[in-house]
Amino acid sequence: MNFGDLIGGYLQNAMTPSGNDRIGNTMNDLQRTKFDIPFGGGTSAGSSGAGDLLSSLRDVVQGGLSGAASSPAKAGGIGAVLGSLLGGGGDSMRGALGGGALAMLASVAMKAFMNSGQGAPQSGANARPWTGGDAPLGLKVPESRDEEQALQKTAELVLKGMINAAKSDGQITRDEAEKIIGKMRGSGMDDDAQQWLLSEMQKPLDVNAFAAEIPNREVAAQVYAASLLAVEVDTVAERQYLDQLAQRTGLHPVVVQHIEKTMGAAA
Numbered sequence: 178m179n180f181g182d183l184i185g186g187y188l189q190n191a192m193t194p195s196g197n198d199r200i201g202n203t204m205n206d207l208q209r210t211k212f213d214i215p216f217g218g219g220t221s222a223g224s225s226g227a228g229d230l231l232s233s234l235r236d237v238v239q240g241g242l243s244g245a246a247s248s249p250a251k252a253g254g255i256g257a258v259l260g261s262l263l264g265g266g267g268d269s270m271r272g273a274l275g276g277g278a279l280a281m282l283a284s285v286a287m288k289a290f291m292n293s294g295q296g297a298p299q300s301g302a303n304a305r306p307w308t309g310g311d312a313p314l315g316l317k318v319p320e321s322r323d324e325e326q327a328l329q330k331t332a333e334l335v336l337k338g339m340i341n342a343a344k345s346d347g348q349i350t351r352d353e354a355e356k357i358i359g360k361m362r363g364s365g366m367d368d369d370a371q372q373w374l375l376s377e378m379q380k381p382l383d384v385n386a387f388a389a390e391i392p393n394r395e396v397a398a399q400v401y402a403a404s405l406l407a408v409e410v411d412t413v414a415e416r417q418y419l420d421q422l423a424q425r426t427g428l429h430p431v432v433v434q435h436i437e438k439t440m441g442a443a444a
Contacts, residue, residue: 178370180332185275187336187374188406190360191343195442196406200281202441207284278403279332283315286398289435313395331396337377337387338400338422339407344382345418346408354378384418388425397426398436405442 188196319325343349357378358371366374391397401422408415423433437443 178367178373179275180329180336181275181279183275183366183370183374184278184332184336184339186361186366187339187357188274188278191339191357192406193409195409199405199440199442200278203281203285203439206439206441207281207288210288275332278406279315279328279335279399282335282399282402283313285402285436285439286395287313287316288439289398289432290395293429293431293435313399315399330392331399334391334396334400335403337390338404340374340377341382341384341387341422342404342407342415342418344378346412346414348381349378351375351379382418384421384425388422391426394427394432397422397428398432400426401428401433402436402440405437405440410442 314324314328314331319328340349354375358366358374361374362371388397391400401419404419404422408418410416410419422428423430434443
């Protein structure tokens with residue numbers, strides 16, 4: 178099961194209107210602030226590589242979610258590049274969207290830690306603010322089987338975060354779940370993926386158990402950002418879910434503020 182593909186399908190069929198706006202806000206912010214995205218292999222954001230990636234992310238994620246259905250060839254072409262960055266799914270539109278979304282979320286999380294200073298090293302000349310190395314896995318080619326598995330696990334947690342956010346102001350009914358899955362089925366989702374989604378949508382919301390699955394603050398920040406794509410944040414229950422997620426995963430309030438500011442979701 179490729180969770181990058183599932184994220185793409187879920188975003189196409191279950192994202193809120195505010196979620197689409199937040200993707201646009203995020204891409205505009207990353208480009209406007211010329212955020213330094215370090216790449217594996219020593220490519221810095223000052224080079225054309227970073228600008229090309231941001232441009233591709235804008236095309237795939239923002240353009241893809243609002244209109245890629247009318248241009249699947251374009252989404253698929255960019256997806257071939259992002260798929261190699263994110264461990265698969267690059268030859269399909271949903272894979273391109275999922276890959277682009279994961280790279281965007283990694284960028285948002287990394288920027289939040291770097292700008293807030295919460296990920297800054299305590300000591301050591303070679304220590305880096307991002308504990309995963311030069312760049313989060315969503316922005317570089319996995320260099321080992323462990324990294325490939327970690328990337329897929331991050332994608333799984335991101336998708337669970339979006340589903341849990343959608344459940345925060347009331348359980349997703351079976352009819353609602355079937356409606357979402359029915360839309361996704363048309364894009365080639367297999368039976369295993371359908372059963373996984375249905376099971377996750379119908380599970381009772383348990384923020385504590387979910388937080389315990391998240392291995393570190395970097396992944397927690399990506400999950401938090403993804404959750405903002407799944408809800409309007411216009412109810413007390415949705416706000417409480419986000420607050421609990423941040424608290425249970427150890428996200429500093431300043432990091433949360435930076436994430437919400439970048440995505441245009443700040444109160």
